Amino acid sequence: MNSGPAESIEALVNEAQTGDVRAFEALYRRTSDRVYAVCLRMSGDSDQASELVQDVFVRVWQKLPSFRGDSQFTTWLHRLTVNLVLQERRRRGRREAREIGTADLERFARAARRSMPGTRVDLERAIAALPDKARQVLVLRDVEGYKYDEIAQMTGVSLGTVKAQIHRARGLVKEALA
Amino acid sequence: MSEHVSIGRMNDAVDGLLSASEMDQIEAHVGGCGACRDDYARISETVAALRALPRSASVPEKTWAGIAGRLGTVSQGSTPDEATVIELPTAAAPPPERRISFTVTQLAAAAIVLSAISAGTMWVALGPTERSESTFATTQAAPGGAAARAVSTENTRYVEVVDQLEQILEEGRGVLAPGTLVTIEESLATVDAAIDEIEVALGDDPNSDLLLRMLANHQRTKLGVLQRAAAAVQAQA
Numbered sequence: 001m002n003s004g005p006a007e008s009i010e011a012l013v014n015e016a017q018t019g020d021v022r023a024f025e026a027l028y029r030r031t032s033d034r035v036y037a038v039c040l041r042m043s044g045d046s047d048q049a050s051e052l053v054q055d056v057f058v059r060v061w062q063k064l065p066s067f068r069g070d071s072q073f074t075t076w077l078h079r080l081t082v083n084l085v086l087q088e089r090r091r092r093g094r095r096e097a098r099e100i101g102t103a104d105l106e107r108f109a110r111a112a113r114r115s116m117p118g119t120r121v122d123l124e125r126a127i128a129a130l131p132d133k134a135r136q137v138l139v140l141r142d143v144e145g146y147k148y149d150e151i152a153q154m155t156g157v158s159l160g161t162v163k164a165q166i167h168r169a170r171g172l173v174k175e176a177l178a
Numbered sequence: 179m180s181e182h183v184s185i186g187r188m189n190d191a192v193d194g195l196l197s198a199s200e201m202d203q204i205e206a207h208v209g210g211c212g213a214c215r216d217d218y219a220r221i222s223e224t225v226a227a228l229r230a231l232p233r234s235a236s237v238p239e240k241t242w243a244g245i246a247g248r249l250g251t252v253s254q255g256s257t258p259d260e261a262t263v264i265e266l267p268t269a270a271a272p273p274p275e276r277r278i279s280f281t282v283t284q285l286a287a288a289a290i291v292l293s294a295i296s297a298g299t300m301w302v303a304l305g306p307t308e309r310s311e312s313t314f315a316t317t318q319a320a321p322g323g324a325a326a327r328a329v330s331t332e333n334t335r336y337v338e339v340v341d342q343l344e345q346i347l348e349e350g351r352g353v354l355a356p357g358t359l360v361t362i363e364e365s366l367a368t369v370d371a372a373i374d375e376i377e378v379a380l381g382d383d384p385n386s387d388l389l390l391r392m393l394a395n396h397q398r399t400k401l402g403v404l405q406r407a408a409a410a411v412q413a414q415a
Contacts (some may be wrong), residue, residue: 021249028242033234040235053237054244061245062252091344092371123227133374142228148193156371161378167189174224 013073017064024064028057031074035081040140042085044128052088056081082140088153089132124177134169141166182215183207191218192225336397343404350411362407369400 009030015023040049051118059080067076127135137155142147148166152159183191183204190196191204208215351359376393384388 009354025242032237036237037233037235050238050241051243054248057245058248058252061249142225143231156367161375167186170189170224172222174220
């Protein structure tokens with residue numbers, strides 16, 4: 001790494017691809033807040049989000065040599081992050097409890113309704129109070145801007161189910177903010 | 179359009195998934211229907227608020243230290259699967275250093291799980307006609323509330339066993355051939371997706387015997403895949 005803080009992400013990627021850890025750390029400093037936000041919202045837990053960020057960047061380090069720049073690094077990083085979070089959910093899935101269908105979301109509404117209306121903090125709380133699967137698809141759709149069919153492909157769930165989950169999750173968030 | 183607009187249609191409208199004529203119909207109705215107008219406005223506002231959320235959050239400072247510590251244990255250019263793959267020993271070369279190891283306790287636990295499944299001493303949330311004679315008889319004969327507890331216990335046991343088998347698989351990834359691992363993971367993803375779909379359907383129709391049978395069949399399939407995977411890991415470890 002041989003230049004200052006203004007060095008471009010592309011340049012940092014090139015240097016990190018050669019095994020330059022300092023360049024990789026600089027790359028991390030430039031991009032980790034965005035990765036953390038995705039992990040935090042999709043997991044709903046700050047400790048788990050921090051672990052996920054570690055997993056993401058270790059994975060990035062391993063895969064960097066295969067990154068050819070066909071897409072922007074930040075796009076590649078974002079997709080890698082989402083895939084890793086979803087993989088982690090699958091891995092943990094059955095450990096915590098049986099997963100919840102759209103009809104079961106109602107029992108989570110009470111917790112979401114406890115938040116006071118009107119602020120962004122309340123919106124974040126309402127999102128965090130959703131069950132895992134509903135929270136993840138809602139974040140992917142309404143915060144991260146993925147299309148329904150992309151979410152269905154990423155999560156391995158049918159398009160109809162994804163839409164139903166997102167619509168129901170929106171309803172619960174809406175109620176929480178009312 | 180005289181009928182109320184469904185919540186699903188309102189969401190489709192907010193998502194921009196409807197044609198211009200469909201949007202005209204909805205807007206015409208919403209313009210004259212206070213209930214639909216309120217619902218539509220609230221959905222629109224909620225989605226707008228979600229879309230306006232900031233895309234970054236301050237990552238805890240300690241996080242980089244954790245990453246830096248792990249970078250020394252992995253090499254660049256290795257995929258995650260390759261990172262844990264060990265070379266098989268050959269007659270001409272000394273055995274390579276294993277990158278994974280199992281404790282005696284882990285192996286004992288794995289053996290117990292596999293033994294329990296093989297002996298059929300645990301089972302899952304089967305519908306009544308699928309349930310084994312002994313389990314069903316016990317469940318039927320139980321006094322009020324005991325049947326539900328029995329099913330709940332079976333579910334809990336199912337979750338525990340799946341968790342243990344998944345852990346065995348996770349820790350033993352390195353000893354399986356990459357192609358085998360991919361096949362196992364694809365199979366599990368397919369079964370998980372099917373289970374998810376059935377559970378969603380059960381949310382609407384929780385007493386459907388057909389859905390309960392389908393769920394039990396898929397849970398059985400998942401256990402079978404995990405059982406074979408765990409056995410393969412044990413055989414290689």
